[in-house]
Amino acid sequence: MxxxxxxxxxxxxxxxxxxxxxxxxxxxxxxxxxxxxxxxxxxxxxxxxxxxxxxxxxxxxxxxxxxxxxxxxSPSKVNVNWPLMNQYVDTYYSIQNTYNLSTEEALAFIPKIPEIISISENVxxxxxxxxxxxxxxxxxxxxxxxxxSNEGKMITDDMKNRLENIKQLVKQLGERRETVIIEYQGRILSRIHAFTDGQLHDEARFYQEVAILAEKGDITEEITRLHSHVQQFGQTLNEEQVVGRKLGFILQEMQREVNTIGSKSNDALISNWVVTLKTEMEKIKEQIQNIE
CATH class of the missing domain: 3.30.230.10 (Ribosomal Protein S5; domain 2)
Known part of the structure; x- marks a missing residue:
């Protein structure tokens, strides 16, 4: 987990x-x-x-x-090397007398000499x-x-619940796919017949072109890949290792397929499902950012 x-x-x-x-x-x-x-x-x-x-x-x-x-x-102890200190003091007094310095000026350098003052630990x-x-x-x-671990369990449970919602939506997309193709073909036929008054020079070629147009809007491949990514995401959630980056990558692939479905579809119901899918995936993305 x-x-x-x-x-x-x-x-x-x-x-x-x-x-x-x-x-x-x-x-x-x-x-x-x-x-x-x-x-x-x-x-x-x-x-x-x-x-x-x-x-x-x-x-x-x-x-x-x-x-x-x-x-x-930490508790520390200040140690002073007194013999060395005395030598420095004598030397600085000589400097003071030679250069006519004040006592403060002569002794100001003494604390800066590491050999004189050191710090040791009491413990x-x-x-x-x-x-x-x-x-x-x-x-x-x-x-x-x-x-x-406790918070990870709560995050995982939330992602699993959202993943179930995504599975259900993907299933509905698959069930709706065939209906959308038929409806799309029907709309194309109706519009062309309206413009041509039903007079077609090459009817076989005409229906072939309509089928090709309808095929371009087919989302079968995207649904298949989305099914695979969703399954892989669920399996990764159960792995006993660091999975945050892997989950993030899989989610990106899921989002890519959903975006493609949204761009291909001219069906209002599918468009609504795509919006819901994107919302669920965005929530999962927020959770993944806190997963190790």
Whole structure:
């Protein structure tokens, strides 16, 4: 059964008295587009997180938010290299005296020196912590898939109902086809007889030409192909794989046949059915845009 591309999932885990929260939401997209926002603590895991997400989803925009203690920043510690700091201060005081600079000007460069001030994490990113983070991401992915599955079922049920309406209309088109040909032939004959007063020089050739004209308005081939496309669409809906693009292609072929039927037909009843068919197919098209 097809999955929806819309979903949300949230999972939490606790370690070192810290709580990690993972939120994942997915929306429509032609391809798989993954965005990850994580605290600095877990940035080294971003590649593994992305791989985990890509194993669960094949289409859609996926946004993954990882937070520590419900904040998007990690607990950090500022470290100062005091011996090096003292050397720089002594040097800048010498510069100050030599060039007659103010204290603020002399010391302004010190915070910009990476060797002096560094940032370390209070919570070490050990292998066990990495496993916890990735397991929490997988748990959130599982919740998203469950939601996408439930919504996918509703979308599939709606498309199947509309497909049944289309089947019924196509059946009616097939039943109406022969009547339309006969009526069309009759109208052609009536008009020609009216203009010629019934005086025909080559009656056999005349009826042959009328049959050819009527044949041009025949929609048998279009109905046959439409039957085939409808059947294929229904079979694809039952496949256990990513089918969104395939369904979109089949629907395009169905719409093409319906447009041809509409252009060929001079029958008011068929024209009304064509309008209804186009409406149903447009609704299905809207649903397909949310199918993985």
């Amino acid at each position: 097809p999955l929806s591309m819309t979903g949300f999932g949230r999972a939490t885990a606790t370690y070192y008295d810290k709580t990690i929260s993972v939120e994942i939401k997915t929306v429509n997209h032609r391809f798989l587009d993954v965005s990850i926002k994580t605290p600095q603590t877990y940035q080294s895991l971003e590649s593994d997180i992305r791989d985990s997400i890509q194993r669960h989803f094949q289409r859609g925009r996926v946004e993954c938010f990882i937070m520590l203690d419900n904040e998007e920043v 070490p990113l050990t292998e066990s912590v990495s496993d916890i983070v990735l397991e929490t991401v997988q748990e959130a992915c599982g919740q998203v898939i469950l939601m996408r």
